[in-house]
Amino acid sequence: MKPFGYVAAQDSEHAVALLAEYGKGAKLLAGGTDLLADLKLTPHPPPAVMVDISRCADLKGIAITEAGLRIGAMVTHSEIVNSPLIRDTLPALAEAALSIGAVQTRNLGSIAGNLVTCVPSMDSGPTLLALEASVTILGPSGRRTIGLADLFVGPRKTSLAFGEILVEIVIPKRNVGKPTGFQKFGLRKGQALALVNAAASFWAGEGLFTEPTIALGAVAPTVIRAPKAEAYLAGRPVTEDAMAEAGRIAATEAKPITDFRATADYRRDLVAVLVKRALLAAHGRATPNRKDIAS
Structure with missing residues (x-):
């Protein structure tokens, strides 16, 4: 790793002032788990100075x-x-x-x-x-x-x-307190990048999906919502069939790529499975005993 300057910010206002002082030669340093690894591998020159915000x-x-x-x-x-x-x-x-x-x-x-x-x-x-x-x-x-x-x-x-x-x-x-579920699938159990990850959240008042939200990772250029799947669920009775259909709809909203880790089709299949599991996990938090899910 090539050498670079270092300065510690006292608080967020000081960090902004330091960035303004050093200009585009400055870069923020927080935990450093991504940045420092990048600096070791990149062929480009390092920033002139690191502005450390970890103590703010x-x-x-x-x-x-x-x-x-x-x-x-x-x-x-x-x-x-x-x-x-x-x-x-x-x-x-x-x-x-x-x-x-x-x-x-x-x-x-x-x-x-x-x-x-x-x-x-x-x-x-x-x-x-x-x-x-x-x-x-x-x-x-x-x-x-x-x-x-x-x-x-x-x-x-x-x-x-x-x-x-x-x-x-x-x-x-x-x-705050809204029942939410998170699911992740990677190629190994620990320390793995997600092939797909998903989160779902909803209130289950009167046995209906209320304010459902679904978000997906690793299947588009950014983390995305699945608005068509959310619209399908809104106001419907809370059933596993509805959760499965929402997963299938969410899979059509994903825009995954094929790379050395998985094909686009495989990732779409994962979306369908993980969205249903995230919805089930959210409902489990809304109702500790899930026997009330309609058949």
């Missing part, structure tokens, strides 16, 4: 606020796994975090780093997207909030302008 206290913490469940940008995957608040209100988030890499990666890697790397197979994206999370962005012009889907532009490309940083992820209060 205002980018940490998990808490319920007036807006909803706030997760600071520098919260690690291990902190999400071990958070009693997340395990009690949205355990699917903890499951998604637990599926990321090895324990060493989870101890260092941050939730925001996973999102802004913008790899289609990211494991944090589908659950957050299914829960309609938003992100707060800080830059030279101040703060702005956008839906998580608007952060994703393409593989390894976000809508962040130069000099902006992601400071927090917020799950809206109306969705």
